[in-house]
Amino acid sequence: xxxxxxxxxxxxxxxxxxxxxxxxxxxxxxxxxxxxxxxxxxxxxxxxxxxxxxxxxxxxxxxxxxxxxxxxxxxxxxxxxxxxxxxxxxxxxxxxxxxxxxxxxxxxxxxxxxxxxxxxxxxxxxxxxxxxxxxxxxxxxxxxxxxxxxxxxxxxxxxxxxxxxxxxxxxxxxxxxxxxxxxxxxxxxxxxxxxxxxxxxxxxxxxxxxxxxxxxxxxxxxxxxxxxxxxxxxxxxxxxxxxxxxxxxxxxxxxxxxxxxxxxxxxxxxxxxxxxxxxxxxxxxxxxxxxxxxxxxxxxxxxxxxxxxxxxxxxxxxxxxxxxxxxxxxxxxxxxxxxxxxxxxxxxxxxxxxxxxxxxxxxxxxxxxxxxxxxxxxxxxxxxxxxxxxxxxxxxxxxxxxxxxxxxxxxxxxxxxxxxxxxxxxxxxxxxxxxxxxxxxxxxxxxxxxxxxxxxxxxxxxxxxxxxxxxxxxxxxxxxxxxxxxxxxxxxxxxxxxxxxxxxxxxxxxxxxxxxxxxxxxxxxxxxxxxxxxxxxxxxxxxxxxxxxxxxxxxxxxxxxxxxxxxxxxxxxxxxxxxxxxxxxxxxxxxxxxxxxxxxxxxxxxxxxxxxxxxxxxxxxxxxxxxxxxxxxxxxxxxx
Amino acid sequence: xxxxxxxxxxxxxxxxxxxxxxxxxxxxxxxxxxxxxxxxxxxxxxxxxxxxxxxxxxxxxxxxxxxxxxxxxxxxxxxxxxxxxxxxxxxxxxxxxxxxxxxxxxxxxxxxxxxxxxxxxxxxxxxxxxxxxxxxxxxxxxxxxxxxxxxxxxxxxxxxxxxxxxxxxxxxxxxxxxxxxxxxxxxxxxxxxxxxxxxxxxxxxxxxxxxxxxxxxxxxxxxxxxxxxxxxxxxxxxxxxxxxxxxxxxxxxxxxxxxxxxxxxxxxxx
Numbered sequence: 001x002x003x004x005x006x007x008x009x010x011x012x013x014x015x016x017x018x019x020x021x022x023x024x025x026x027x028x029x030x031x032x033x034x035x036x037x038x039x040x041x042x043x044x045x046x047x048x049x050x051x052x053x054x055x056x057x058x059x060x061x062x063x064x065x066x067x068x069x070x071x072x073x074x075x076x077x078x079x080x081x082x083x084x085x086x087x088x089x090x091x092x093x094x095x096x097x098x099x100x101x102x103x104x105x106x107x108x109x110x111x112x113x114x115x116x117x118x119x120x121x122x123x124x125x126x127x128x129x130x131x132x133x134x135x136x137x138x139x140x141x142x143x144x145x146x147x148x149x150x151x152x153x154x155x156x157x158x159x160x161x162x163x164x165x166x167x168x169x170x171x172x173x174x175x176x177x178x179x180x181x182x183x184x185x186x187x188x189x190x191x192x193x194x195x196x197x198x199x200x201x202x203x204x205x206x207x208x209x210x211x212x213x214x215x216x217x218x219x220x221x222x223x224x225x226x227x228x229x230x231x232x233x234x235x236x237x238x239x240x241x242x243x244x245x246x247x248x249x250x251x252x253x254x255x256x257x258x259x260x261x262x263x264x265x266x267x268x269x270x271x272x273x274x275x276x277x278x279x280x281x282x283x284x285x286x287x288x289x290x291x292x293x294x295x296x297x298x299x300x301x302x303x304x305x306x307x308x309x310x311x312x313x314x315x316x317x318x319x320x321x322x323x324x325x326x327x328x329x330x331x332x333x334x335x336x337x338x339x340x341x342x343x344x345x346x347x348x349x350x351x352x353x354x355x356x357x358x359x360x361x362x363x364x365x366x367x368x369x370x371x372x373x374x375x376x377x378x379x380x381x382x383x384x385x386x387x388x389x390x391x392x393x394x395x396x397x398x399x400x401x402x403x404x405x406x407x408x409x410x411x412x413x414x415x416x417x418x419x420x421x422x423x424x425x426x427x428x429x430x431x432x433x434x435x436x437x438x439x440x441x442x443x444x445x446x447x448x449x450x451x452x453x454x455x456x457x458x459x460x461x462x463x464x465x466x467x468x469x470x471x472x473x474x475x476x477x478x479x480x481x482x483x484x485x486x487x488x489x490x491x492x493x494x495x496x497x498x499x500x501x502x503x504x505x506x507x508x509x510x511x512x513x514x515x516x517x518x519x520x521x522x523x524x525x526x527x528x529x530x531x532x533x534x535x536x537x538x539x540x541x542x543x544x545x546x547x548x549x550x551x552x553x554x555x556x557x558x559x560x561x562x563x564x565x566x567x568x569x570x571x572x573x574x575x576x577x578x579x580x581x582x583x584x585x586x587x588x589x590x591x592x593x594x595x596x597x598x599x600x601x602x603x604x605x606x607x608x609x610x611x612x613x614x615x616x617x618x619x620x621x622x623x624x625x626x627x628x629x630x631x632x633x634x635x636x637x638x639x640x
Numbered sequence: 641x642x643x644x645x646x647x648x649x650x651x652x653x654x655x656x657x658x659x660x661x662x663x664x665x666x667x668x669x670x671x672x673x674x675x676x677x678x679x680x681x682x683x684x685x686x687x688x689x690x691x692x693x694x695x696x697x698x699x700x701x702x703x704x705x706x707x708x709x710x711x712x713x714x715x716x717x718x719x720x721x722x723x724x725x726x727x728x729x730x731x732x733x734x735x736x737x738x739x740x741x742x743x744x745x746x747x748x749x750x751x752x753x754x755x756x757x758x759x760x761x762x763x764x765x766x767x768x769x770x771x772x773x774x775x776x777x778x779x780x781x782x783x784x785x786x787x788x789x790x791x792x793x794x795x796x797x798x799x800x801x802x803x804x805x806x807x808x809x810x811x812x813x814x815x816x817x818x819x820x821x822x823x824x825x826x827x828x829x830x831x832x833x834x835x836x837x838x839x840x841x842x843x844x845x846x847x848x849x850x851x852x853x854x855x856x857x858x859x860x861x862x863x864x865x866x867x868x869x870x871x872x873x874x875x876x877x878x879x880x881x882x883x884x885x886x887x888x889x890x891x892x893x894x895x896x897x898x899x900x901x902x903x904x905x906x907x908x909x910x
Contacts, residue, residue, distance in 0.1 A: 524741050604753030
């Protein structure tokens, strides 16, 4: 879901950032007005909260775990506009400090998750909850659906962005320059994961958190529930709270029912976009129109006249049992799509359950590591995240080449190089930029082992898995055929996979340089020089600061839980525990944000933040900046 | 006649439907150091927030230097900045108070909001950094500070405005002895009448050094008042305010003569 660098073309990134801009503008306007002064700490802390929530391993059915984004909760507690800001900030920090999601793709990721996600989540919640009381079970269901819908619509946006890349951006040989899969592959591939795992994670978090707020501080749900009857607001008596708590069990069951309905209904909504799923490859090869397009795109080299036999076999798996006896409407594209989507989703769940069953039956200790509990995993993840940032800060305090640069020069300079890596159309220029990045890393005393483990291998594992099928699926001149399956390896496919992997590696290496050599506090102060809005700088700073507090709080929570845990928790208990931990963290977030607002007021804050404008750039800094931008421009020119 | 810094008359305040203060009255003179004693949840922190103009009483009135402190009055920009300049509050939780990315920014925040010129801010921040012995921390981020350092920075972030009135919420709570001693030293140095200091605490050990007068709180009301020595000797009052607990334990008097008796533990002097 977090789109890395290199998957989207520069023009897509720019368009999506431009599409996001008006939303950010309106959101900032709303937050700036003095009436909403308390929103500044609230947004910062919520962003930090959302960041920490993204690190939670949420237990899902079938023994797997997933991560949530938190846009459902954010839009319910903060309202859609403040939620847009909070999630955007959290995504920016993830990209800048953890290399999770590309720097050039920040606009796209914010558009999908922060903007589309918040608005869809908010709309769903308002529509489903309607005028139900603040403490009603209906709100819990509404929140779950809001989270589920929000993340799925966001994933659909990302899938469409991926899917249009090969249509629009190809090199001279017809090889896709960015994400290689067309809509009819990108959409089902993305949606499958989100309709199941990621969607569930979001659902668990959103509904669990609203249930938590109903019990602890229902007044917080008032902001997005203006129509709810006033009677049960705030003044829930202890007895009433108990009844709310008692309703938790049926609520969970209703949630599962609602989810089942969603699994069936959601594919309908996607129908408008792609053609039927499961028919992509074979039909393509026999359609004369598409064949002509392929031929044109591949320098008039005719594609193989028939579908590769392996692919044809694969595609008939879905339709085979139905086609002979089914009435005609069942053979229609829509119905076929619906059925295959349902079968696909069911298959994934069944596969997960089967895997879980098999793993559970394997003899323990038979050369297999003990499976870590989600509590342990989360606690370790939180510790690692803190460790990573602290390590980066230590690294940035040493005296290497990049460390000595003015933070502004570094931000823009490395940003320009990343943009160049995303923009060039020649593999050797891309490789040249990577070499430059490695040289800079060496000059800045960054251990190569760290780059290899945290960047090169990690990116290769992720992007490699995505790129490999493109070798076969990209139409073009076959250079080799797989024995047995007879799938053609196309020259265009190889180039396309090469582009994707090399771009992702180069951009991730450069981002890591930025992360490991920049002191964030100095960068924030320096950002004011570029007239970055004060509110944004202040919120970014506060988010980063409280991220550490919440990471520590969450870690303490999970570690103390771990120390008291005996035996293995039931799956339902695990989910309840995860949601409750998130709830406690949310409670802490809101409490701290209220107090921070008071602390700001006590020192003269009246809704408009003032910051010290920092130092001018010196001539030397301009020179270095020119060197970076010059190198980036030269690379773009070479690789055009 | 000495001027009153704060005059609190019959103030009630409810927090989440629960009465935090119920009909509380007290006076603090200018230049006086007053300790607010009370158990957890006795309303000390709430009172400090009311005195700092961060929340406002449901009933009753608070005046600062003879001027009534209301939400409306603080809407006025001139009064707001004047009041913020003169009254500083150090929060109990330093993590709440340190919301800026670095120690330097933290100290500069107050002066910036009060629209001091940039040059004056840099000079004043440097001065306070040195006097509080935290100059070496100035580029440090708050998550890289120890508990004692956080408290010192929080105090410095308020002192940078050189307020006449200092409100401190548990300034030495949960600190190691050396960090605690630094804070106490500072409070002792305020004893010359230069600053009005109001400290919420339940630490009886240092009371005589840091306060001229004490108010004892119980259940959102003033349960007693007096000099530190008077209050410390009023065992009944301290017990009622849950500041000390009579506990039975045994002392061996001679051989076999074991006598349990209720017994108050207190440390006086050194």
